[in-house]
Amino acid sequence: MVHQIRVFLDRVLLGLVARTLGRHHRSALSALISCARSHYALVLFPLIYRAQLHWSRGDAEAADLLWQRLESAMPGSSLWPLARANAARLSGDLVAQGEILARAQARGVRDPMIEASIDSSRPGGxxxxxxxxxxxxxxxxxxxxxxxxxxxxxxxxxxxxxxxxxxxxxxxxLGWEAQVQLLALDLVERFGTVSTLPGWFSPKRGSALIRTDSDTLLVVFLQPGGTFGVSANAIHALLGAAPPNILYLYDSKALFHLAGTDRFGAGYREMIHGIRLCAAEIGAKRIMTFGRCAPGFTAIKAGLDLAAMRVIAISPVTTMVTSQMSEDARAPVLQRRLAEALSEHERDVLPQLMQQDRTSFDIFYNRAHRRDNDYAQRIAAAQRVSLYPLDEPDRRDPIERLLVPPLGRVSNRLDET
Known part of the structure; x- marks a missing residue:
């Protein structure tokens, strides 16, 4: 009961601040309340408030300077290196993200999130x-x-x-991730491993092209962590016993591939041009794209721009216009980078979907998750869009449902080509 009263009072106070001072001060006060509950020193409260205020307003550099001061004042706390690492990631600097976390770990900071975020499997690690x-x-x-x-x-x-x-x-x-990975290993055992694929991709391994005898090229847009939620071998097994040529692309700029890739250079248009050249070089006559969550947006958009035969997307975002990104509470620095990469109208796939009749779209989504369902339903009326609802009440992402026989819907989509 005490906790419920506290939550209610916090909500009332934060709502009042939002109405009187604006949402940026609301964000700063929310951070301050969390730190106060953790018994942080009172003298640090102004720094905490100002850092979150700068971050909420989109001034990542000013926020980072204050977080560094907090890090020096509290060298054993994981909060500030995690805040700095998150800011570095959203700013597109994954190398800096890793260095911040590695330095924190080296000085004795212990936190499961730091351990999970450091790529300890790199060669020699x-x-x-x-x-x-x-x-x-x-x-x-x-x-x-x-x-x-x-x-x-x-x-x-x-x-x-x-x-x-x-x-x-x-x-x-990590229990749910372990469960998903175990399901994925069932597929790996069934279809075999690919020795040239790493466990996950990283800035040191930004892409892989797996050649087969197929005349189709499937482009897989990996998530920022370098996976698809499971290991790369599991993704490959998910695609069935006879997959097409597959191009795996890592998002080293942490912008859902919309700022380009290491393989094809900076810029979304350069990436599209590079994919076309890759398909031509291997003799692929058809292109398909595959993405999940935010990179699912890129899979849809790239599929449209490449005139792909088929697009497969799991829980995809279907619009990244400014108003939607604000509603989704995306960080201002990320919103700014999206605006720099693509114009406002290019960040909504619906108009282009309504005008095309060539590419087929298979959309798997969690009907029990409001935002996931909304993203899927807004494109339901477009031509050649097929929705496959899955119900996962406890989480947004339904990927584990796609790993369990006899569903196998992803490989089924490939078999139909």
Missing amino acids: KVAADARALIDETSTPPATVFQASIHLSADGQLTEARRGLDRLLSDPR
């Missing part, structure tokens, strides 16, 4: 060298166990990977 030992060691942090399991699954050591993932099923933060 601890996970790559000692994956099996880390899984067997009872003191290994859960995030490191998960990374080691991903590394082992990519290396074809599925029994060892399962042993690590089984350890995580009851973990409150």
Whole structure:
């Protein structure tokens, strides 16, 4: 009851601040309340308030300077390196994100989110060298166990990977991801591994082209973390026993591929041109695209601009216009970068969808999630759009439903081509 009263009073106070001072001050006060509940020193409150106010207004540099001061004042806290790392990621600097977190970890900061965000499986890293030992060691942090399991699954050591993932099923933060990955390993066992695919992609491994005898090229737009929610081998297995040529693209600029890719250079249009050249070079006569969540928007848009045969998207965002991004509480720095990458009308796929009749769109979405359902329904009337609703009351993303036989709808879409 006390907690419910506190939440109610917080909501009333924040609403009052929003109406009188504006949403930026509301955001700053919300951060301050959270820190006050954590018993932070009173002398730091002005810095905390000002940092969040700058961040809410879109001044990432000013916010970072204040976060650095807070980091120096509280070297053992994970809050400020996580805030700085998140800002670096949203600003498109994934290298800086990793360096901030690595420095925090080196000085003794321990937080599951820091452990989960650091790519410890890079060549020469601890996970790559000692994956099996880390899984067997009872003191290994859960995030490191998960990374080691991903590394082992990519290396074809599925029994060892399962042993690590089984350890995580009851973990409150990683349990669901472990469950999804175990389902994915069933597909990997069924269809085999691809030795040239890493566990996940990164700035050091920004793309991969897997050649087959097919005359179709499937472009997979990976999420900012370098995966599709599961390891790259699991994505490949998700595509069935006889996949087409597949081009995996990593989003090293952290803007859903709308700012271009490492493989094709900066800019969305350069990426589209590069995909066309890639298809021509391998003799592919048809193109398909595949994306999930925010990169699902790029899969749809790229499919339209490439005149693709088919687009497959899981829980895709279908508009990134400024008003929608504000409603979705996207950070101002991210909104600014989106506006720099594409014009306002280019960030809504609906008008283009209503005018085309060539490309087929298969949209898998969570009907039980309001925002996911809204994104799907707004394009339902467009030509050649097929909606496949899935119900997952506890979370937005229905990807695990696509990993369980006999659904197999993603590979079924490929078989129809």
